[in-house]
Amino acid sequence: MSSSLALIPSSGDSPLDRSAAIRALRDMVLNSVVSDHSKRNYAKALDEVFTLCANRSQGLSRALLMEYRASMVEKKLSASTVNVRLSAVRKLVGEAQRNGIIDADEAANLAGVPNLSQKGTRLGNWLTRDQAKELLTVPDRSKIKGERDYAILALLLGCALRRQELARLDIDDIQLREGRWVVADLRGKGGRVRTVAIPLWVKKAIDRWMVAAKIEKGRLLRPLSKSGKVIGDELGDWAIWSVVEQSAKEIGIEHFGAHDLRRTCAKLCRKNGGDLEQIKFLLGHSSIQTTERYLGSEQEIVVAVNDNLGL
Structure with a gap:
């Protein structure tokens, strides 16, 4: 794990350090979002990713994000929901790069996890x-x-x-x-x-x-x-x-x-x-x-x- 990912939890950090790192990156992302609705969605996504990091005792990686994406597909979440949560992760990666925590190559690798394709336009539900x-x-x-x-x-x-x-x-x-x-x-x-x-x-x-x-x-x-x-x-x-x-x-x-x-x-x-x-x-x-x-x-x-x- 690169030392440039210091604010992203890694297995070598103490629990206190990892907790501080999670809060720091999480706040960077949520403070950049205006809508309360988006804040809630982004917060849920980031908390899930950080929990996955902790459960695997490893830092953020493309493989872990692909696992996160696969878990959402397995839960049969809609493509739009999956893509919103992946957007939150990309926001996290972008903030990490802008703050000098990761370099451009690492950011591109992490942010390259593909969205789910959305076929057609979902018009939603309504009543007669x-x-x-x-x-x-x-x-x-x-x-x-x-x-x-x-x-x-x-x-x-x-x-x-x-x-x-x-x-x-x-x-x-x-x-x-x-x-x-x-x-x-x-x-x-x-x-x-x-x-x-x-x-x-x-x-x-x-x-x-x-x-x-x-x-x-x-x-x-x-x-x-x-x-x-x-x-x-x-x-x-x-x-x-x-x-x-x-x-x-x-x-x-x-x-x-x-x-x-x-x-x-x-x-x-x-x-x-x-x-x-x-x-x-x-x-x-x-x-x-x-x-x-x-x-x-x-x-x-x-x-x-x-x-x-x-x-």
């Missing part, structure tokens, strides 16, 4: 209108938790919010504009600001939850004890994801997450004749091309585009 209606019947609205969970599903499905946006939603963000309720000046992905209209049925769900929880200010969503008592000031975005996943399982749908409700909202808007540009504003996309890719394309056979050529 009937499935969406069934999902909304899952929460037991006779209980306070049911009122909260129904409000979560309603806001994700009716307003196409991201779960991080929903977790940060304050009661003061819900305002009257032009005679209707909206989430005003919502700051989303990439710092883009948008205003999201709230359908009446969603506003009623919000109101019922606020009355049941006896909250008037601060974060809209709160954690609850098993007895139904509000026990915190903010519900985490992963708790929101869990509500969606568990509710979907209740209607027989596996591997369904909060973002799939956002996609469902967009799909149902489009199927009901929604203007593509207005859907772009709803989702907070930077371009209409992003919205088109997000919605995907579906060929209409019953009423085909070439039925009315006027010939």
Whole structure:
């Protein structure tokens, strides 16, 4: 093992030295990432790699990274997930090179572990209108938790919010504009600001939850004890994801997450004749091309585009 890899754990280092090296390199990488979501993904990948190093009692090497890649494939992780985790490792290698820990040749060797090929475009999951209606019947609205969970599903499905946006939603963000309720000046992905209209049925769900929880200010969503008592000031975005996943399982749908409700909202808007540009504003996309890719394309056979050529 080259001495230039001093900050990368090796079998000759003491446990204290290895621990310090791991923290140093890990922090370099995570501090270079802006998105909280990316930080979590990168942190998971690096922790797994460093654990593998420790279990093998060896430093970082191409062979070890290929083993890490193979283990992810064996777990049947998606190509996109594998590639994101490999990206974190490349970031680690890049930071090590920039800080003079490894040379260019070693960096190129370590960073050369190939991505998995992605065939086609994964459009993700979404619900039909009937499935969406069934999902909304899952929460037991006779209980306070049911009122909260129904409000979560309603806001994700009716307003196409991201779960991080929903977790940060304050009661003061819900305002009257032009005679209707909206989430005003919502700051989303990439710092883009948008205003999201709230359908009446969603506003009623919000109101019922606020009355049941006896909250008037601060974060809209709160954690609850098993007895139904509000026990915190903010519900985490992963708790929101869990509500969606568990509710979907209740209607027989596996591997369904909060973002799939956002996609469902967009799909149902489009199927009901929604203007593509207005859907772009709803989702907070930077371009209409992003919205088109997000919605995907579906060929209409019953009423085909070439039925009315006027010939």
